[in-house]
Amino acid sequence: MATDPYKVPGIEDTSIDHIVKAEAYDGKVRAMAVSTTAMCAEAQKIHNTSTAVTCALGRFMTGSLLISSDMKNETDTQTTIIKSDGPIGGMTCVCDFGYKVRAFPVNSVIDTEYHHPGKVNVGAAVGQGMLTVIRDIGLKEPYVGSVELISGEIAEDFAYYLAKSEQTKSVVALGVLCENGEVKHAGGLMVQLLPSADDKTIDILEQRAAGFPDITFLMSEGFTPAKIIDLFLGDPEVRYLSGSPVSFSCPCSKEKMSRGLITLGKEELTQLTDDPDGISTECQFCGSKYHFTKEDIEDLIKSI
Ligand SMILES: [Zn+2]
Numbered sequence: 470m471a472t473d474p475y476k477v478p479g480i481e482d483t484s485i486d487h488i489v490k491a492e493a494y495d496g497k498v499r500a501m502a503v504s505t506t507a508m509c510a511e512a513q514k515i516h517n518t519s520t521a522v523t524c525a526l527g528r529f530m531t532g533s534l535l536i537s538s539d540m541k542n543e544t545d546t547q548t549t550i551i552k553s554d555g556p557i558g559g560m561t562c563v564c565d566f567g568y569k570v571r572a573f574p575v576n577s578v579i580d581t582e583y584h585h586p587g588k589v590n591v592g593a594a595v596g597q598g599m600l601t602v603i604r605d606i607g608l609k610e611p612y613v614g615s616v617e618l619i620s621g622e623i624a625e626d627f628a629y630y631l632a633k634s635e636q637t638k639s640v641v642a643l644g645v646l647c648e649n650g651e652v653k654h655a656g657g658l659m660v661q662l663l664p665s666a667d668d669k670t671i672d673i674l675e676q677r678a679a680g681f682p683d684i685t686f687l688m689s690e691g692f693t694p695a696k697i698i699d700l701f702l703g704d705p706e707v708r709y710l711s712g713s714p715v716s717f718s719c720p721c722s723k724e725k726m727s728r729g730l731i732t733l734g735k736e737e738l739t740q741l742t743d744d745p746d747g748i749s750t751e752c753q754f755c756g757s758k759y760h761f762t763k764e765d766i767e768d769l770i771k772s773i
Contacts, residue, residue: 477489477712478709478710478711480713486503486715487504487712487714488538488713488715489694489695489698489711490709490712491702494670494706498663498666501659502657502695503694504693504715505655505657508527508530508570508655509523509526509527510655515717516574516756517577519581521556521557521580521581522574522578523645523650524589526560527655528622528623528644529549529551529572529623530562531645535657535658535659536630543566543567544607545606545607546566546604546605547564547602547603547605548562550562550600551601552601553596553621555597556576556580557574557575557576557579558575559575560573560575568713569716569720570717571755589647591621593621595622596618596621597618600615600616600630601614623643625641627639631661641659642659642681644683644688654684656688657684658684660701677702678701684697719752726752726761730750741766747760748766
């Protein structure tokens, strides 16, 4: 039996959301591609987002995931934030080790504008603003980088961030295709030139980037992340280094919520005990609800 040229170590089932890492051109270029259809559908369901927000949030989660893929320790985490003046207002995304992603938009329901039929104008939804990336990899201080948004279309905003804040020349492509309000396909590609890349390699990749089809079109044609990388790079020597499933996942719990409540301080917590029914809190990332009785809150006050 012939071996599968698109076989990626760590990936058995290519139908589930997954990320693939590869290198090519004698190690001068690295590439990552990811399928995030189920992840984006989950975010759509949790936040009950309208089409423009589903597309913007999906692209934002997918791009955040791609730039977070160098995490090495289980406690590493990355928070990306867009604050902007468009109707969406902004978005926050957290990527934890193991490709676990969670996110929420400031506004879930807005009108959808289109570039042309079928192509959502994400830039109009996002508007102008800032993209901030906070990486906590266990050092004394987290690394924080911030850039102005170029277009609000998300992919070029991440590429600009990588060029400006991390001095890495990158091509970033992101796509979320919605049909009747539901996520049909979602995914992304990031190709980075390492400092050793020569002008010839740079030229080849710039040419390939110029006419490259939409990621969601390729996915609808059956392209897996490994095949998307192959099509973009066009290098017969491409090496698939590793793959891993990715998912929408929130680690919230009642205990973590109570730590948040404690930060309100004694005075404010004491006011909360006025209500004999206690209080209900909701996780803004995943919508899980946690109830604290009057007694729970009194215990928290005692613990301060
Ligand atoms: Zn949660």
